[in-house]
Amino acid sequence: MVIYGVALLSFCMLVGVFVGDILGKLIGVQANVGGVGIAMLLLIFLSNLNDHRLHLGNPTQSGIHFWSAMYIPIVVAMAAKQNVIAALSSGWMAIFAGVAAVIASFLLIPVIARFGPGDQRDT
């Protein structure tokens, strides 16, 4: 049943966000610490139990695949609700700080990617 997949996804999200909130409280910050990441790990873990205890049939999987496929449209809607005006009209300092942070971070990606056992392409 499709709803099994959707419910499994919901379960993962609720557990993840709950654990993330608890983590945030434990270390004393007013934010959710990695809730979505924890939910993703939980979903990966549960879906890999597959053949033994938890078998996900095709309809169940399609309940998850649907939301995965809705990802881009949801991101488009997210873009359309951003406060672009505030970002552009708050003066040069804020824009400058944001732009500089992005450029610095972009530049560091290939540097860090060289460490560790990652992709072996020659560049």
Added chain:
Amino acid sequence: MILETLANVLAKNALITAFAFVGILVWVSYYLSDKLTRGHVHGSAIAIAIGLVLAYVGGKYTGGSKGLADVAMLSGVGVMGGAMFRDFAIIATAFGAHIDELKKAGAVGAASIVIGVVLSFTVGAIVAVAFGYTDAVSISTIGAGAATYIVGPVTGTALGASSEVIALSVAAGLTKSVLVMVGTPLVAKRIGLDNPYSAMIYGGLMGTTSGVAAGLAATDPKLVPYGAMTATFYTGVGCLLAPSLLFLIVRMVS
């Protein structure tokens, strides 16, 4: 009478209207991608760019803070693009992600989160100093805003920054997230963003969940779960480091 009824129907079924609206927007974007750029510019990149332009227009027209979602008929766009559905869809993308890839980048991915927070904070703090801020609280708040637009106000509130400085920190974070959305597909090739390993580092360094989510969607949707995984830890780490350790360092230096 017909127009009035139509407007009423669209407003009353806001979320459904949003589905139809975004569907049309995505269709137009893929058409433009195909016809104008022969597929060189990804359809979803165009859709996200049009979304941002519409957010600007919506904000100008309504004077609100939620872009297009402040237009009554399109309020469903706010629900559809809100954090709840966004996180739900991001988690769904993890279905089918490879555990091996995650393990491979585990330690480096985690390190990139801390490096990303410190880097953005430092850059933001330097810009604040360059623009004449001298007190440690303001410098730290603006630095935190350069991390994400959530870390900024959380830090500013914890340190007792002025509301003007907090607003600036939010604006810095918003600029960052918009720029990551637009800039990622443009620089992806040059920074080697074409495999799960570098996507996890990218997510950890950028940290803005919305920016990373849209940036990867426009670059290669297969990379989304890897980038999103590290990015979702970034704000938490930022809220942990910025008002404590990083603030103390700023106070020592300034």
